Amino acid sequence: MMLSEKEENIDLDHLSDEELLELMDKGHMPGHIAIIMDGNGRWARMRGLPRIAGHREGIKSVREIVTFCREVGIEVLTIYAFSAENWKRPELEVKALMMFLEEYLQRELKTLMDNNIRFMTIGQTDKLPGSVKKWIEKVEKKTEHNTSMILNIALSYGGRTEIVDAILRIMNDITNGAIKPENIDSKLFSNYLYTKGLPDPDLMIRTSGETRISNFLLWQIAYAELYFTKTLWPDFRRHDLLLAILDYQHRERRFGMIEEQITRTN
Amino acid sequence: MGGKRVVTAIALIPFLYLLVKYLPPLFFFLFVVIVVFIGQYEYYRFYYREFNKYTILGFFLGFLTLLTFDKDFNSLVARDAVLSMVVLISLIGFLFLKANPKDTLPGVSVILFGVFYISWTLGHLIPLRNQLNGENLIFFILIATWGVDTGAYYFGKLFGRHKLSPVISPGKTVEGAIGGVISCIGFAFLARWLFLRELTINNTILIGLIFGVISQLGDLTESMLKRSAGVKDSGSLLPAHGGMLDRIDSIIFTIPVFYYYIRYFVPEITFLPV
Numbered sequence: 001m002m003l004s005e006k007e008e009n010i011d012l013d014h015l016s017d018e019e020l021l022e023l024m025d026k027g028h029m030p031g032h033i034a035i036i037m038d039g040n041g042r043w044a045r046m047r048g049l050p051r052i053a054g055h056r057e058g059i060k061s062v063r064e065i066v067t068f069c070r071e072v073g074i075e076v077l078t079i080y081a082f083s084a085e086n087w088k089r090p091e092l093e094v095k096a097l098m099m100f101l102e103e104y105l106q107r108e109l110k111t112l113m114d115n116n117i118r119f120m121t122i123g124q125t126d127k128l129p130g131s132v133k134k135w136i137e138k139v140e141k142k143t144e145h146n147t148s149m150i151l152n153i154a155l156s157y158g159g160r161t162e163i164v165d166a167i168l169r170i171m172n173d174i175t176n177g178a179i180k181p182e183n184i185d186s187k188l189f190s191n192y193l194y195t196k197g198l199p200d201p202d203l204m205i206r207t208s209g210e211t212r213i214s215n216f217l218l219w220q221i222a223y224a225e226l227y228f229t230k231t232l233w234p235d236f237r238r239h240d241l242l243l244a245i246l247d248y249q250h251r252e253r254r255f256g257m258i259e260e261q262i263t264r265t266n
Numbered sequence: 267m268g269g270k271r272v273v274t275a276i277a278l279i280p281f282l283y284l285l286v287k288y289l290p291p292l293f294f295f296l297f298v299v300i301v302v303f304i305g306q307y308e309y310y311r312f313y314y315r316e317f318n319k320y321t322i323l324g325f326f327l328g329f330l331t332l333l334t335f336d337k338d339f340n341s342l343v344a345r346d347a348v349l350s351m352v353v354l355i356s357l358i359g360f361l362f363l364k365a366n367p368k369d370t371l372p373g374v375s376v377i378l379f380g381v382f383y384i385s386w387t388l389g390h391l392i393p394l395r396n397q398l399n400g401e402n403l404i405f406f407i408l409i410a411t412w413g414v415d416t417g418a419y420y421f422g423k424l425f426g427r428h429k430l431s432p433v434i435s436p437g438k439t440v441e442g443a444i445g446g447v448i449s450c451i452g453f454a455f456l457a458r459w460l461f462l463r464e465l466t467i468n469n470t471i472l473i474g475l476i477f478g479v480i481s482q483l484g485d486l487t488e489s490m491l492k493r494s495a496g497v498k499d500s501g502s503l504l505p506a507h508g509g510m511l512d513r514i515d516s517i518i519f520t521i522p523v524f525y526y527y528i529r530y531f532v533p534e535i536t537f538l539p540v
Contacts, residue, residue, distance in 0.1 A: 056341075106538050107337055110398055142398070142536060 012243055020242040024072070025249050030202035032076040033069065033245075034224070036216055037062070039208025039232030052096045057234035059104055063111070066151055068238045070115050072245070076150045076198055080216050084124065084158030098129050101155070105135040109142060116148035122194035123157030152198065159218035166192035195220055203248045205241075207233045225251050282408070286401045295336060298391050302328050304501075304510040305384040305518075312495035313376045323359040324377045327352050328385035335392035337540050352381060384511075387518045390525040396540050402461035403528070403535075409460070410474065411520045413453020414446040414481040421445020435489040447478030464534045473527065477520050484519030488512070 012020060037058060044054030062079065069077045082097060089097075112119055119139045126133070136155075169192050173179045179188070190196070201217060201224045209230040213221070227244045229236070285297055306328050310321045330352055334345040356378045360370050394403050422442025430438040451474030458470045465473075488511060492500060501509025529537050 103341065107341075107540050109536070109538055110396060110400070113398055138536065 012246060017239055017242060020239070020246060021072075023246055024242065026073070028249050029073055030225075030245065030248055031074070032078065032199045032201045032203075033074055034078040034080070034201035034204045034217055034221070035065070036080045036204070036206040036210075036214060037233040037236075038206060038210055040234055042208060043232040043234040051093055054234055055093075055097060055100055059100060061234055061236050062104070063108065064237050065241055066108075066117070067111065067115060068241060070117055070149045074149060076152060076201075078122070078152040078154060078195075078198075078201065078217070080154045080157065080214075082123075082155045082157070083215065084156050084161055085215070087127070087156070098132055101128075102132045102135050105132075105139050109139050112139065112143050112146070112151065116146045117143065118146040118150045119143045120150055120152045120198075121155050122152060122162075123155045124161070125155050127156045150198065152195075154216070157194070157216070159213075159215040162194050163219055165194075190219070193219060200224065202253075203227060203244065205229070205244050207231055207236050207240075223253070223255055225253065283405075286395065286404050291395070294395055295332070295392060298388060299329065299332055301510065301514065302332060302385045302388050305388070305514055306380050308500040308509045308511045309380045309384060309491070310376065311501075312491060312497060313372070319363050320360075320365070320373060320377055323356070323363065324380050326359075327356055327377070327381045330355075331381055331385040332389045332392070335389040337396060340540070353378065356381075384514075384518065387522050388514070390522045393538075393540055394521070394525055397538055398536055399462070399464075403524070405461045406454075406457040406465075407517065407520055407524050409457035410450055410454045410477050411481050411516050413456075413474075414450040414478055414516060415485075417449020417452075418442040418446030418482065421449070431486060431489075434486060434493055438486075443482055446482055447475065450474045450478035450481070462535075465532065466534060469532055469534075473524070476523060476527070480519045480523055481516035484516045488515035488518075 012023070015023070040054035040058040041051045042054070043057060044051050047053075065079075066077060081101065086097070087094060111117075121136055121140070125136060128136070166189060170179070170184065170189070174181055195217070200220045200222065204213075204217070204221050204224040205227045206212070207229055209228065211228050217224075225248050227247055229240060229244065231240050285294060303325055306324050307317065307321060310324055311317075314320060330348055333339045334343075334348045356374055359377075360374050365373055391404065394400055394407075397403055418438070419442070422437075422439045422445065425441040425445070426439030428440040429436065430440050430443050451471060454470050454474035454477065458465050488500070492498070499508035500511035528535050529539075
């Protein structure tokens, strides 16, 4: 079963996960999915619960999405867990988030190993509390030879800071003679970003109805397809991800070329 | 006796292997629940002689205690909170079950101790299985603990001269006990070679020594409880093995000791506090 271009706007939401899986084109999967997980607080408020309860529920979504991405053959999944600006949130909420993060690492290490998933982080992780840092290192080291998927978590991450950091390090390498200014191009620049070695995201998802990028992967999403959904993050499960992937698969990605060029290169 | 025991053990090993290695965690949890319930049932029979409403209260408390070892339950309600409630519920239970007032002091003590003696100790199997090499850790404990039994039995038969504890367990000898420790170290090395090669030699020897001693203490203390109740076998569940409690009295001691030993003293094994 394939959907034609004309049927792009067809409503797929009522289909079951199995039917959606059948519609999915296994040969045309986004290699790298990046997700801005938004809406935990709103999810909790709608239920009269504290914000922290929303974060806790959001972890369940993370667990489901991670294993599901692995199942359908996504190569890299980057999730925006904690932005550089999130440090400004109430102290108690930050503390709870750090606790959940540590708990997540401790509880999920076995799942990551069993599913052959490699764990990485991007962002200024040195700002995190010591015990969280310790577990990040532990999990990164334990999973470093896993090959089926990369789970990349953005922690204390800011896109502009990442770019400025890259520039500073390039300047540094110019001063110590490692590179020459005329060598600088976008390829070299990419290698100075936190995401060095990772492919750029093909699909960027933001939940909860907001339509902003919020300083996430500014350089890397140059050609990413953007997908916005009203679903709040704690409600975002495999069904919603399937919808996002199907939506992605029905878009035409041209990278600035015209349609005929794309068909020729394929 | 030896022959029948071996047959039962050989039938159990593939079952355990399948359970621990291939079935989802829920099955393992249910398996622990069943073992704990049978153990508690036999233990409560020491005192009550029959299955009654206090047994059910004990099961309920035992189940609550086991739940605290489950990852997802534990992330919702902390273990210390549940255990505090277990203590309160044991007393409230006796109040509402209208126990004979003369029975409440010994009765509630028996019920609550049974929960900690069997459910709390064996509950550590669940977080052990949740470790990265959890299956291997469990096989390691089982093999090393079996080594003590086997060694004590054959050493005792061959060299047994001096009674170890004439009152509590007349069949046991000092020579058998020493043999049990030696054999345990041997079996610990076998188990290490089979399942846990990352364990250092020193830790293997130490665990063998500790297991050799405490698993026999587990055995002796269970005999002591049986003596106090005037029974010989805790039950007749497995052919030639006596009751469930007779089988698990040693691992009741080795499981929590092993858990905390690897948690605090074995850096070569990544310990996940879950």
